[in-house]
Amino acid sequence: MEWFYDNNGQQAGPVSREEILRLIMQRQIKPETLVWTSEFGETWRPASAAGLVSPLTGLLRMSSGSAEHWAWVLLVGPWLIQRLTLLILVWRQIPERDRMGPFSIVAMMSLFLFFISFMLDRNSIRESGKTPPGFWWWLFLPGYFWKRRQIVGRGMSLLIVSFVLLAVNVTEKIYQLPQIEKELQMQHEQTGQPAASSPPTTSGQENQQEDL
Incomplete structure (x- = not known):
């Protein structure tokens, strides 16, 4: 597939997809640069909307498949x-x-x-x-x-x-x-320990003394 691109107001090309991707990588073609191929009919498109540059990641869309x-x-x-x-x-x-x-x-x-x-x-x-x-x-x-x-x-x-x-x-x-x-x-043993015995009440002590 042949591509054409805008070069300072003048049409440049045709170039291959690999060549236009190389130009993008070298920043000679920017995301807003207009490009055209036969699939676009009469309309020129920005590189970012032509399937060459991802508008989300800014990465090239290489023809060899998805990047890893x-x-x-x-x-x-x-x-x-x-x-x-x-x-x-x-x-x-x-x-x-x-x-x-x-x-x-x-x-x-x-x-x-x-x-x-x-x-x-x-x-x-x-x-x-x-x-x-x-x-x-x-x-x-x-x-x-x-x-x-x-x-x-x-x-x-x-x-x-x-x-x-x-x-x-x-x-x-x-x-x-x-x-x-x-x-x-260890947590189970700590939570399972019986409560410490409380001292006898005063009334209990008094009862013991009365018994004596």
């Missing part, structure tokens, strides 16, 4: 943030009882990054002309990346890493079970 950068952010971004936070807290020797506050803030940041990258990755798949996996696949990321690979035709590394991270998380939970059970048992 947001998928990688979705997969490892929140995980890395939480791991780095834990390492920093351990390095600074913060007691476990004082870690709840920082972890709550980091958890909110991780959740925000997760959903933003999830929606942007689905948008990049949609912009490539394909239907992204369903929204509820965020509940099980290996399933999401499995469906994603079927749709876009690539992404085996994402799928493998998603299963590896799932295995790591499950292993950590299994390893922590004895400690969790121990903490629960």
Whole structure:
């Protein structure tokens, strides 16, 4: 497919799609630059409305398919943030009882990054002309990346890493079970202790003295 573009008020072209994408990458063609191809009929369109530049992300819509950068952010971004936070807290020797506050803030940041990258990755798949996996696949990321690979035709590394991270998380939970059970048992013992016996009342003492 041949493309033409406006170059300081003069028509330039024809050029291939790969060439016009290269010009966009070099900022010689901006999102507002008018472009034309035979599919547009008699109308010239801005590059941002011609299927070349995403108005949402500002990223090129490459003909080879959807980009994977947001998928990688979705997969490892929140995980890395939480791991780095834990390492920093351990390095600074913060007691476990004082870690709840920082972890709550980091958890909110991780959740925000997760959903933003999830929606942007689905948008990049949609912009490539394909239907992204369903929204509820965020509940099980290996399933999401499995469906994603079927749709876009690539992404085996994402799928493998998603299963590896799932295995790591499950292993950590299994390893922590004895400690969790121990903490629960200690809490149960503390709440199950009988109340301390109260001293006898004054009237009871008086009765004992009268008996004597």
